[in-house]
Amino acid sequence: MTRLVRTRDELAAARARLVEQVGPDATVGMVPTMGALHAGHLALLDAARTGCDVVVASIFVNPMQFSQPGDLERYPRPLEQDLALCEQHGVDLVWVPTVEEIYPGGPAQVWVTAGELAAQLEGPNRPGHFDGVLTVVTKLFAAVRPDRAFFGEKDYQQLILIRRMVQDLGQGVEVVSAPTVREPDGLALSSRNLLLSPSERARARYLSAALLAGRAAAGSAAAVLAAAREVLTGADGVDVDYLELRDPELGPAPAAGPARLLIAARVGSVRLIDNVAVELCP
Template identity: 55%
Template sequence: MSITIARTRAELAAAVGDATVAFVPTMGALHDGHVQLLKHARPLGEVLVASIFVNPTQFAPGEDFEDYPRTFDADLERCAEAGVDVVFAPAVETMYPSGFDTTITVDPGPLGSILEGAARPTHFRGVLTVVAKLFGLVRPDVAVFGEKDYQQLTLIRQMSRELALDVEIVGCPTVREADGLAMSSRNIYLTADDRVRAAAVSAALRAGVAAGPEGADAVLDAAHAVLDAAGITPDYLVLTNPELGDPEPGQEARLLVAARVGKPRLLDNCALTIGATKLGS
């Protein structure tokens, strides 16, 4: 199939027209997980738009903005595989025409200051700002995001709802390698030895799920034990409710982990139901 590449606002508007739009924002370096996101989105609109834009404002000084993998030609092949109609690949000047210093930004609020927000204080302001800009340009009816970045997904849902952006936000289950490792563009930074150790991150989540009926403390203990055995000290390993608040015994919960394994910092999470024992009781 033929893909239209739009690099300007005018080209994007001409390519989309008046059709209903399903949208998947990406930073490129597409892998099988992205392909699944795109295929998930394909039937949700008349036109499927994918954006490829490495957003400078979500990288703090010293992070990997300059080194972030950029594989545009290969990304186009992935998009074709998934049935994408339009690839929006704007320049930085298109997304930030006034520059960075004068751009009006989206404040992520209290939810943006915990977990990833605590480790990367400017990250979610950059994410929400660029997503809001992309929504304004693409005008999607529905946008699809992966559940791997669960805090990001939760914040984007909140932003769309509270700012009345009128975009339906759909979460797509995390796509995994055969050993359970969540697919990520940053997995290419893993050495062979670290790649073996990295499987413990998802294994810890599975151990936590298995311990769910025994209560919240058992969930965290089981997950920590797997990480400890692999020599991995997490930045955080937490149990929350689906909205990232305090978990309730007997209810659906979310187990989230972030850990550095070699160079890359790996994120993962899973849903589970916890037993009736209160956390810390």
């Protein structure tokens, strides 16, 4: 049965009881979320349930990740629905802290800064966003004390930055990634998809189509990018912010071997991101 806790003290006590029931070698898995759970989140919960003895999900809409107050206020918070989904997917403990619980005394005065990578790709469009992400994830890790934490590959830049943070700060958490979950036509699952009109939803398909065309090109970096751009040439109503090829750690693209093709674009007023792994040939 899934238990809901609100405070750090309740979390610590409930976690201790769950670990005691399993034994001293129990592994604790965590899935940090902002709620409004969809199939992508559920895949992470399932992965945690499969790989860990105790599963903790957090639901916290982090104000440090929003540059526009209106976006924070409009963010969906279907808590009862989220709790029901956590129950269905075998989550042991759901921590739903208040803003005051995470940021006692007001906004954080000390932040985790994301470094040079945070100024690239998503950075120019979302200044300060990754600092907010890393700061809150650090706080969540400190409270939950997971052995493993599960994140989706759709937010690939975020995933890489969290991995770097864990390594650089010695947090002792294994960061486990899960593949992007897609709708039947290939569009990456996102809560933002619900904001698309029917015509915009049809055009949004161009993002994944471009990425898959690039991956299918399976040649040089130039060939991969050319194939993706050719698809986007006919994408009326899709305003591309960037289409970039990087190495798996988001450094410069290699001449050959594993790489990552990433895209961000606006469809109407909705900004979407996506990425795929590709293999480059010299």
